[in-house]
Amino acid sequence: MSRPVTNPRHGRMRNLLSIADLGPDVAAGINEVMTLTDSFVEVSERTIPKVPALRGRTVVSLFFEDSTRTRLSFETAAKRLSADTMNFSVSTSSVKKGESLRDTIETIEAMGVDAIVVRHASAGVPRQVAQWATSAVINAGDGWHEHPTQALLDCYTIRQRFGDVAGKHIAIVGDIRHSRVARSNVAAFTALGADVTLVAPPTLLPPSLEGWPVKISTDIDAVLPTVDVCYLLRMQRERMTEALIPTIREYSNRFGVNEKRAELLPDHALIMHPGPMNRGVEIDAAVADHPNTVIVDQVRNGVAVRMAVLFLLLGSGTTWGGEADV
């Protein structure tokens, strides 16, 4: 079956599948999202936090994997833009009856949707969906691959606190091997000119780090005094098929940020976490409630950043980089 490459209603659509999709100049693409996010932060602070920008558009979230904040965040973002939202959860759908991914996409598209937000346990599924679908596809996390909107909201949160991401030293600590957040964040942070250090036991680093402009360390206590941002990752036990660490307790002792380690951080340094966090494993309960811990800001900014992404894809009539596309 042949499919049109353009959507007759909105001209050529673009997708957000990875940070690299933000344009030939990734930093410019990220900055464009940041600038637009400022406007949506203002919208979110109003008594009536809703604008009619995407009236009549439909955004469907297609989550093949569990999620709290990303799904709710996208849904809130779409609703604040006056778009209609549809929710699809695998456990209550015909996927249970054996319907294939392609048929599921075609069924959803036949109902006339404008954007599909996809999360899947396998890397590359959003790209595959984008090839089948005529609507805009947004990657909300695919396997170990990427989670671009998380990286955008992290950049925004850092920019909000420090004014700029460039020149900041950011340590990403934890299960980097299984983390799509780490992959998107390394791409985004380094594109914006930050210095990134990955801190993890060797078994939790990706098999190859070729082409990653990052430093590696296994000694968190040596890295913490030099950072502006300490970015903690969750131990993704559901993705671990072999014994990569002796015990969670040992990991926690060597890499978890407890109150003592938090004191090593410079006074201005931020502690970030993409959530969901496991208190007592990678982050101590007391540290999670520390004033420099900006996890709540990350969630709040997530809605505004996703509004910006949805508006850029569905409403603005521009491509990343601002040129007209109508």
Added chain:
Amino acid sequence: MAERERRLTPPYGGVFVARTRVMSADDMQRATKRMAHEIIERNQGLDDVVVIGLQTGGVPLAARLCQALELIDGSEVPLGCLDVAFYRDDIGLRPVLPETVTDIPCDLDGRTVVLVDDVLFTGRTIRAALDALSDYGRARAVQLAVMVDRGHRELPIRPDFVGKNLPTRRDEAVDVTSDGVDLGEMVK
């Protein structure tokens, strides 16, 4: 704002080429002063008056109007700016991106809002602005001040305070800067 956006937008896009200067900087200053007097006269003072400039062309004019109001009346007038990008009725038809972040200085409930723009043309920007304002509260009244009213309205909207009524052809373009107002054409 309307003029600037139109400049970026096909099929109107192109470069503005001025043909005639219709207002000098001095003319604009005098018109601003006169509009300030009219605003005070109409509202019997400046109690609860808020001046809000529309992005982008209305913002510098709103600032100057505010100065003129404060000079005449002596009381301070809240000044804000409004970007109506998310309220436009042509989203999806042409590129729409906000120029800046909207800044409304106070709660608008019960206030009299004076909207300020550089050029009043189709009235669609003002329609969007009225929608946007209603999300910030229920203003007691909304009045509209424009430097140039060039006609060709597509909606039932009229200005309350006008710097200059300028009859134009639809295909002409009006450019308002701090140096003055020019009438000309968009050239591709």
